[in-house]
Amino acid sequence: MLDNMLNTIFIITAAIILISALLTITAHNVVHALLYLVITMLxxxxxxxxxxxxxxxxxxxxxxxxxIMVLFIFVTMMLHQGEKSLAQERHLFHFSTSITALFLSSMLFFELIFMLFLTPTDSANSRVTAPSSAIITVKDIGTQLYGPYSLLVVISALMLLSALITAIHISKSPVTSEIKTKADNL
Amino acid sequence: MNVNYYPAFILMCGALMILIQLCFKRSHITSYLISGLSLFLALLTQLFLQNHADTSDVLFVLNAQTSFVSLLLLMVVGLIWAQLYHWLKTINEQKEEYYLLFLFTTIGGLIMVSSNHFASFFLGLELMSLSFIGLIAYCGPDQKAQEAGIKYLILSALASAFILMGAAILYLQFGSLSFSNLMPNTSSQILPPWAIITAIIFIFTGLFFKLSLVPCHLWVADLFEGAPLVTAAMLATLSKLAAFIILWRLVTLGHWQQYPIIIDILSMVAIASMFIGNFLGLLQKNLLRLMAYSSIAHFGYLLIVLLLINNNAIEFSSQSFNTQTLFFYLVAYLFTLVGVFSIFMQLPKIKTLDDLAGLFWHHPVIAITLMLLMLSLAGIPLTLGFMAKFYLVMAAVSQQLWLVLSALVLSSIIGLFYYLRVIMAMLKTPADELKLKEINSSGSSLSLNILILFLVIGFGVFPSSLSQFIQQISG
Known part of the structure; x- marks a missing residue:
């Protein structure tokens, strides 16, 4: 009974992932695409x-x-141009365009509510877990990351460092050359 | 900490020292020396570990073979490093970051070749490709370099996505991300065989992108042309070596040759890579594009080694011979390629075949070196390239792979044509003498040329010492 319910919830959620991912890549408007992407992540x-x-x-x-939300806010803040961009934003956030997103996310929300409060509590601890998989706690992850997989943490740190250096270098060099050409023009 | 991690650890310390040095004072020569010192120390440590390494843990496997590949990788990177200073002086950018990213790619390659787990393999791959994006788009205002950087970013992200999907499906079947648990166990078959074959094809697609084998080869020529020369050399050697070693380990450990369709795909890709690579190179005028197409063809030849893998216990001796073939071919091809690229670095103004005209009459040493390297790539006797091809043909004959063998022979003949065209171009009378005057023919590059010649011709004439060494480690 419980397994059946979890399976149904899983299938609904998976369907939501597929639909919102499809909408992400087909949306013409960047803001809408971001909205659907957030729903996919949820x-x-x-x-x-x-x-x-x-x-x-x-x-x-x-x-x-x-x-993604933070990025989105930053972009809108940086590109803000007073009344003109307000009108643009009104156009972007028209209610009728976000209705699919609202519908999908409310479905996710109801699923969560259902799992947390409405599932029968008789099957003890493993209430919201699929059969044959134990709950993974933060402590388990910590002992794994600082035990046998500690080198992975180091490698991912190096990876982020290299990405940072790359990003800084690439974004910096055109600016300096522009300044140089400006100085030449002066 | 395990002593086997020291080479990568030394490189990491070198990179971090450059980073600290950047905080205080920018100095090109200091960064050059720090990176060189760390590479040299790592090489020495790796050389010392060659006889001691035999451990494996969850993430990495360190035995004589992976240690040999790491040694080869460090040697190739060291040879590229030797040319780096003069080349970087000519570009109009901040130079110190190049060494940082250079060391990071090397660390990524080292991690990849000895990884024993999908997590370490994937992180190593990402470390390498993220640093490569920086190295490719290093010369900022250059339109072509930026285009190449964007191309590599998108394609490597795509390749990584494919690899991740394949790894996820394999995890579903085997319940572990470790390479040593990839052995198919028929008793607990959760997924149907087609799902596993799909996963294998996903992983192949990702790795074929990195190796630029035929269906995924379209980016390679633009990248070689657009990227800075040293980066192109790194892409052609380090990245491909690491990706091929991973491919070989996965196929060997996972017994993937048991699926007939995988064998078919591998032989089709091999044959297509040989022919398309060589045909595209046939009328190519640009030298770097020519090298890109030649590398497609060469990795097509190397795929034959994967077709030879046979896990029958009875044929164990031939198994060891296949490993020898792989290592010998990799050594021969990588050293020759590094030689070609270091010659190109000495000829900064020369981009096309026509620019090469008359090189022989002005700089005979450089021209003769390039000539012999081209002959080695084509596989003419008395060079290292010939011995490598000889090994490959021997191995293919012993397992009677007539189809790929005939493709190898035919496409080698086509390939010979464009390698000889390079040599012919050098013997022509020069059209524009000005370009040839600017060639940097200092003592250091001369000694490097002699070293490369010594390696390519010396091991070509007397291959026994190298082959005995390889026999020892793969036996």
Whole structure:
């Protein structure tokens, strides 16, 4: 009974992922695409939650959904041009265009509510986990990351460093050359 | 910490020292010396570890073979490094970051060749490709370099996505990301065989992008032309070596040759790469594009080694011979290619075949070196390239792979044509003497040329010492 319910929830969530991912790549408007991308991330985190990896689910929301929102806010802030951009934003956030996104995310929300409060509590601890997978705690992840997989942490740190250096160098060099040409013109 | 990690650790310390030095004072020569010192120390440590390495843990496997590949990788990177200072002086950019990214790519390659786990393989791959994006788009205002950087960024992201998907499907079947658990166990078959074959094809697609084998080869010529010369050399050697070693390990450890369709795909890709690579090179005027097409063809030849893998215990002796073939071919091809690229670095103004005209009459040493390297790439006797091809043909004959063997022979003949065209171009009377006057023919580059010649011709005439060494480690 419980398994059946979890399976249904899983299938609905997976369908939401597919639909919103398709909408992400077909949307002509960047803002709409971002909105659908956030929904995709939320749905993926719900699947992590169903599988018992609640930490991964939280990370998914914090890093992906959160970072995309922050990026979005930054871009709108930087490109803000007073009344003109306000009108543009009104055009972007027309309610009728965001109705699909609202519908999909409310479905995810109801699923979550359903799992948290409405599932029968008789099957003890493993209430919201799929069969045969234990709940993975933060402590487990920590002991793994600082135990056998500690080198991976170092490697990923190096990877981020190299990406940072690359980004700084590439974004810096055209500016200096522009300044040089400006100085030449003067 | 395990003593086997020291080479990568030394390189990491070198990179971090350059980073600290950048905080205080920018100095090109200091960065050059720090990176060189760390490469040299890493090389020495790796040489010392050659006889001691035999451990494996969750993430890495360190035995005589991976240690040999790491040694080869460090030697190739060291030869490229030797040319770096003079080349970087000519570009109009901040130079110190290049050494940082250079060391990071090397670390990524080292991680990849000895990885024993999809996580370490993937992180090493990403470390390498992210640093490569920086190296390719290093000369900022150059339109072509930026275009090449964007191309590499998108394609390597795509390749990584394919590899991740394949790894995820394999994880579903085997319940572990470790390479040593990839052995198919028929008793607990969760997924149907077609799903596993799909996963294998996904991983192949990703790695074929890195190796620029035929269906995924379209980027390579633009990248070689657009990227800075040293980066092109690194792409042609380091990145391809690491990707090929991973491919070989995966096919060997996962027993992927048990699926007939995988064998078919590999032989089709091999034959197509040989022919298309050589045909595209046939009428190519640009030297770097020519090298790009020749590298497609050469990795097509190397794919034959994967077709030879046979895990029958009875044929174990031939298994060891296949490993020898792989290592010998890699050594021969990489050293020759590094030689060709270091010659190109000494000829900064020369881009096309016509520019080469008359090189022989003005700079005979450089011209003769390039001539012999081209002969080695074509596989003419008394060079290292001939011995490598000889090994490959022997191995293919012993397992009676007549189809790919005939493709190898036919496409080698086509390839010979454009290698000889380069030599013919050098013997022509010069059209424009000015370009040839600017060639840097200092003592250091002369000694490097002699070293490369010594390697290519010396091992070509007396291959026994090299082959005995390889026999030892792969036996």
């Amino acid at each position: 749905a993926v985190s719900l699947i992590f939650f169903i599988l018992g990896a609640s930490f991964a689910a939280a990370l998914q929301i914090i890093i992906y959904a959160g970072a």
